[in-house]
Amino acid sequence: MSVTSPQIIELTEYVPKLLGRLQLPDVVGEMLWRDYETQVSVDFPSPKTGDRWRLTNQGCVGHIPLTPDFHIILRPKVKLDNLLRMLEYAYQLKSFRFLSGLVDCQTLLEFYQRLADILARRILNRGRQGFYCAYIPKTEHLPYVRGRVDVRQMITRPWDTKIQCYYEEHTADVEENQILAWTLWCIARSGLCTERVIPTVRRAYHLLQGLVTLQPCHPRTCVGRQYNRLNEDYRPLHALCRFFLQQTAPSHETGANATLPFLVNMSQLYEHFVAEWLKAHRETALLTQALDIQSQERVYLGQGQGLYLDIDLVLYDQATGIARYVLDTKYKAASKPATADIYQMVAYAEAKGCQEAILIYPTPLSEPLNIKVGSIRIRSLTFSLAGNLEQAGYCFLQDLLGIGNRE
Template identity: 25%
Template sequence: MEVITLIEHESLPIVAQRSYGQKAITGEQAKALEKIERQLPPQAYSWGHRSIKFAQYCGVISLGPLSVEILPKIYGRETEPGACRKALIKMLIRARQLKAQRGGTANIALQKHALLDVFILNFCDQLHAELMQGMIRSYTERNENISVLRGRLRIEQQFKYNLSHKEKLYCRYDELSCDNPHNQVIKYVLRIMRNLPTGIMASKQLTELLMRFDAVSDVKADLQIIDSLSFNRATFRYEQIIMQCRWFIQGLHPDVLIGDNACLSLLFDMNKLFESYVANIFRKLAWTQGLRLREQGPQKYMVCRVDSNEQLFLMKPDMVFLDNSNHFESIADAKWKLLDDREKKMGISQADLYQMAGYATRYKVTRLALIYPKQQWLQKPVVLQLQGSLSTLQIIPVDVTGEEKQEIF
């Protein structure tokens, strides 16, 4: 297993030949990344002269025997990959995109593993927990020629096959089996993971789990099969596991091969992840003040076209804080961006500022906030007064390492 670790916005050279451990990729691996790019969100990475630069998407890309992990740039920890990995894991757990491991402390130790192993070990841990309560089993109809009566005797088939075999009975019966679509999807994902470049611990857990699914048929699962699965009282416990399976399959690129191995990309948009992370923090803080937080709404239109009475320009704030009477108390948007408080405008986007002013007018609120990750040039909140109104806009830094106590604005 070989891992290259990059920090967000770092460039990776492309070389003709590389040695083990060299922070670079070969032309073959670059071609694979070029093919993968077509299936990823725009601007996940950009190309330079014999180099590739990763943008605001963090996660891991598996290129045959090589894993490239892209970690977020965390203020004060840029030279500590373990700390950046730990912060990303904490953000994923708090944003509910990665489930906390049993005991609640295992995520701290996971920083020592490569990011791909983190995702695999987390999946294995959740699957082990569900298997402890029992594997999914369902009844399947069987039609067999057997020596004892089981279920119902099929008279027509009995005459057809057993006139000269009185010792046989052709029966139809239901059998409780673990060989069902849910388990087939899980086994397929375990097999995918087993072929990835993983560490010793992850490889061992995958081997053990695959043995548990030995009686399950090998089926090539896809997103259509996963989306067709339904859940009932017997299977709802596995719904989160199946959603994780969907994530792994969605990240697989079976048509992009390096050697015999398909490539895999598991990336997170840091803008969206930061929004979810901040919302989780401020939801709890709002509750202590008797407020309720709503994400991505309530939605309102900015203007109405007079001649047609059509409403236009939908507004969708990241976070709206409401009191017990559903009155708007304040509005906040989260931005995964770098600022500089040494500049007069701090590097705040003019479009973001106009958007907040629009919220103040349309939602009739006087308290607004733009929330950014804590960084070198943004250590403390900064207050801006919107001219011509009573509204104030706070620029708030949030510590994404989770080590500092956060206060509501």
């Protein structure tokens, strides 16, 4: 089989796919099971499966290049244009106004390539203007005086011809640029860009290569950064970098294949999307209830920090600072809430001293929940991904807060 024409196996979220024993070599099936067990459930050929492979997408979207001859495409159960809009909200890309027309992309990989091209071109443009530099403190033994010297060491070590100097160096080798370089390196290794895009990515990477140290950057590095008038234009660049690093960071084994997987965890994406949608619409909706939003709040249990709860969303009363609602997203197909999820919401509400706990699902439940456990009211609500996301969001707010739909 040609390396340029790999066999493509497509898996839609949570829909099992059966393959004949000979359709998937044992070594490839074992690689998928060993390296991607959280993304794809693998049942080996057995009497239970009718001597066939059974592969089930566990709620991921993207591309896994297992070998040059076998690639796995993980398809979403939501429409592609809604998936792209979720990504815009979740990674705070919507406000930068450079995604115009990207919803016309026919595939998620095409969307990935278009974003990679945008990022590379913006980095090249920043390079023409000059990359951001800062003063970094350094300590070195030098044969000459630079900056401040260590007089005590000079007295105690008069035979040492080199001088301990403390100085600041004006350099572009700072975290702002290291994030860009590492992201471009990951994109170049991904194998997902066409010959039309990859030269631009490589050109931007080589521009930075001579200025910064290449070192791994975690997606969290792109969040909560402080910007000033000299590097404000790095804000959208780092937002894009966070998207790429979270989906293509080389955290999976790929064997002899040099390419990296591109994987979007739909459960995490749904959680981030709901949080960012609420924050983006607080002025038109939540303001009527005078509520503040806190996402991913960590609550420590006891005096130490060994036990804690991470709550998806907490809505606070602006006037009193008291928690009004605790919310948790559940991206899964279910007819009714799981008992464990109810226990979880009771724990969240008790930890925050709150009486309203909400479980959020992407599709309506056949057995919706509306119960009280002691003084805590627990409900299940829907933030649908099936149609217009804006309308779905306002319907969710109407059910949550009792407000009417607004344009």
